[in-house]
Amino acid sequence: MRFINREEELKTLKEEYQKEGSSFVIIYGRRRTGKTTLIKRFIEGKKAIYFLANLQSLDIQIEEFKSIAYDILKDEIILSIKDLKSVFKYISNKTNKQKLIIVIDEFQYLADVDNSIPSLFQSIWDEILKDKNIMLILCGSLIGLMHKFALSYKSPLYGRRTSQIHLTPLSFPNFKKFFNINDVSKLIEYYAVLGGVPRYIEFFDESKDIYDNIKSKILYKNSYLYEEPNFILKDEVKHPITYFSILQVIAQGEHKIGNIASKLNIQTHNLTSFIEKLIELDILKRVVPITEENPAKSKKGLYYIKDNFFNFWFRYVFPNKSYLEIENYDYVLNKIKLDFHIYTSFVFEQVVLESIHLLNIPFDYQKIGRYWDKDVEIDIMAIKDDQALIGECKYWNKPVGIEVLNDLKQKSNYLKSYKIKYYALFSKSGFADNLRDLAKKDESIILIDLKESTL
Numbered sequence: 001m002r003f004i005n006r007e008e009e010l011k012t013l014k015e016e017y018q019k020e021g022s023s024f025v026i027i028y029g030r031r032r033t034g035k036t037t038l039i040k041r042f043i044e045g046k047k048a049i050y051f052l053a054n055l056q057s058l059d060i061q062i063e064e065f066k067s068i069a070y071d072i073l074k075d076e077i078i079l080s081i082k083d084l085k086s087v088f089k090y091i092s093n094k095t096n097k098q099k100l101i102i103v104i105d106e107f108q109y110l111a112d113v114d115n116s117i118p119s120l121f122q123s124i125w126d127e128i129l130k131d132k133n134i135m136l137i138l139c140g141s142l143i144g145l146m147h148k149f150a151l152s153y154k155s156p157l158y159g160r161r162t163s164q165i166h167l168t169p170l171s172f173p174n175f176k177k178f179f180n181i182n183d184v185s186k187l188i189e190y191y192a193v194l195g196g197v198p199r200y201i202e203f204f205d206e207s208k209d210i211y212d213n214i215k216s217k218i219l220y221k222n223s224y225l226y227e228e229p230n231f232i233l234k235d236e237v238k239h240p241i242t243y244f245s246i247l248q249v250i251a252q253g254e255h256k257i258g259n260i261a262s263k264l265n266i267q268t269h270n271l272t273s274f275i276e277k278l279i280e281l282d283i284l285k286r287v288v289p290i291t292e293e294n295p296a297k298s299k300k301g302l303y304y305i306k307d308n309f310f311n312f313w314f315r316y317v318f319p320n321k322s323y324l325e326i327e328n329y330d331y332v333l334n335k336i337k338l339d340f341h342i343y344t345s346f347v348f349e350q351v352v353l354e355s356i357h358l359l360n361i362p363f364d365y366q367k368i369g370r371y372w373d374k375d376v377e378i379d380i381m382a383i384k385d386d387q388a389l390i391g392e393c394k395y396w397n398k399p400v401g402i403e404v405l406n407d408l409k410q411k412s413n414y415l416k417s418y419k420i421k422y423y424a425l426f427s428k429s430g431f432a433d434n435l436r437d438l439a440k441k442d443e444s445i446i447l448i449d450l451k452e453s454t455l
Contacts, residue, residue: 004175009165013042013137016163017099022130024160027139028146029167030282031232032199035139038167039103039254046103047072049091052166053110061110062087087414088124090298092132099133107138108145122156130160143281144236168282169196169307172455179206184450185428186210189340192347193218195308200225210340211333213315218317219220219329226324229313230290235391236281242266242274244318247283247305251314255302275303290369290381300372305388308347315343345395348377352426352448355455356382359448362422365388376411388418393426400425401432405445423447 016023027035043050049072051065062084069087070078073094076400081087081428091100104110111117121138129136138157140146151155151164162190175194176187178201189210203217203225218225233240242264249263257275261268278284285306289300305311317324320332353368365382372378380391392408394400408423415421424446425431431439431447439445448455 002144005043005170005177006034006167009038009167010042012163012165013038016136017042017046017101019162020152022132023135023162024125024129025135025137026146026157026161026164027137027167028143028151028164029141030143030169030197031195033167033169034107034198035141037198038165039105039137039139043101043103046101048097048103049073050103050183051105053104053106053108055109055113058084058110058114061113072387085120085124085128089128092128092134095133097133099135101135101137103137103139103331105139106141106144108140108149111149112145119156122160125157125160142235144277147280166352170198171196172351173355173358175201178202181206184453184455188351189344189347191341191351192308192344193312195312197307197309200228200309211337214336215333218313219332220325221324221327225309225313225363226317227327229310229318233283237277243278244314246271246274246278247310247314248318250284250303250305251311252319255304257303259303260303282306287370289371289373290383308350312343320425329434341395345393348395348426348428349393351455352380352391356380358455359446361389362443362446363389363420365389371415373414376414378408378411383418385420387420387422388412388415389422389424390415391424391426395428397429399430399432400427400435402435402438405435405438424448426450 013025015159016025027039029035039050049069049447051068053061065084066078066081066087069091070076073091075094078087078090081090091102094100125136138150142152149155150161152158172188172191175191175196178198179187179190190204190213193210193214194204204213208360213447217223220226226355234242237243245264248262249260254260254263258268261271264271275284279286283306286301287304288295288301292298292300305314316332316336320335323332349370356368361382363384365387368380368382370377370379371381378390379393380389382391390408390412392404394404404425406425408425412421412423422444425435427446428450430449430451436447439447
């Protein structure tokens with residue numbers, strides 16, 4: 001897996017490593033985001049014991065861990081020690097001036113095999129490692145189990161970590177570094193399908209168009225990505241049927257919890273626990289208008305699937321499984337073609353939000369997001385004190401005209417508390433000449449053309 005833009009995470013690991021004494025880092029995030037690749041890059045050239053946990057019996061895994069420790073430390077006594085705590089105690093006494101790194105990858109599997117493991121590692125840390133020249137890294141992919149075993153207040157390990165890294169999918173500015181493509185529109189199409197998970201990105205062939213890639217890499221029932229969300233969700237939740245139904249409804253355009261509940265014929269209060277679980281698993285996000293003073297208590301929350309690939313899969317693949325299982329790929333692909341431009345236009349708004357910090361905005365904004373109420377909806381809004389950037393995204397196949405600017409200014413009249421307003425238009429296909437001429441004379445108008453921008 002290519003290693004792109006994990007500088008901040010590497011910096012955290014290096015700082016923990018350079019600390020005097022011990023450190024205890026928890027790395028977590030959903031599968032395929034590059035956690036193991038990050039660890040591999042970090043431990044290069046360092047003294048490190050790396051162990052990948054699995055679902056074998058604890059005794060077998062202890063033997064495997066001892067064997068790996070022996071390979072690194074070249075001390076046969078390690079092989080004769082019986083229990084895991086004693087192994088760690090012996091290893092800790094072998095450290096010298098060079099810090100030893102001990103990595104337990106897929107830690108949640110070890111804890112799932114034996115539920116005493118979190119308490120055992122609490123004891124190992126408190127009684128042995130915390131005063132030694134050792135860096136302990138626990139890494140895991142099943143977010144629900146990592147919360148339960150390592151991060152939650154109820155976990156025996158709570159409060160022990162010196163740092164944690166939540167590895168999330170790449171944003172668009174870093175996603176595009178995987179490709180040798182200058183056409184931003186094509187990159188947005190790829191991003192709309194794949195999202196920012198590095199493992200998924202590797203499957204697409206940039207020499208082919210988007211639909212060839214979708215057909216061969218996602219729709220074919222033997223392709224790697226065909227069942228990927230299915231596998232991930234079934235690992236995370238015990239009763240996936242309701243979760244799948246919720247995600248399908250959201251992917252098809254329902255974002256208010258009341259509307260989602262109505263579509264599923266479920267009482268809203270019975271839906272809440274499922275929604276909260278999907279948020280905990282980093283699959284859903286709750287979005288509120290940027291101007292809300294207390295987002296957690298806002299009644300305007302909307303729910304979106306965080307990952308573009310999951311969104312694409314639940315919009316196009318999951319509802320069409322019956323056709324795909326009998327290899328009617330072209331029928332499903334044609335359905336996608338009819339809707340894909342609409343789907344991508346929503347992702348375009350996401351791309352702008354993720355990339356706007358790269359642009360020359362007239363003021364240093366404090367918050368950025370979207371705005372909506374019963375009267376108006378604004379795609380992009382950045383604010384600071386009495387200043388506001390108000391933006392509209394148009395993923396059209398024709399230039400944006402001056403009427404779009406006029407409509408945006410009309411919307412801005414609802415935002416009474418901002419005295420200084422800037423108007424930003426983001427266009428896939430450029431702008432009409434009269435709009436460009438007006439922007440040259442008026443510094444409050446910002447035009448971003450995909451064909452010319454650095455998004």
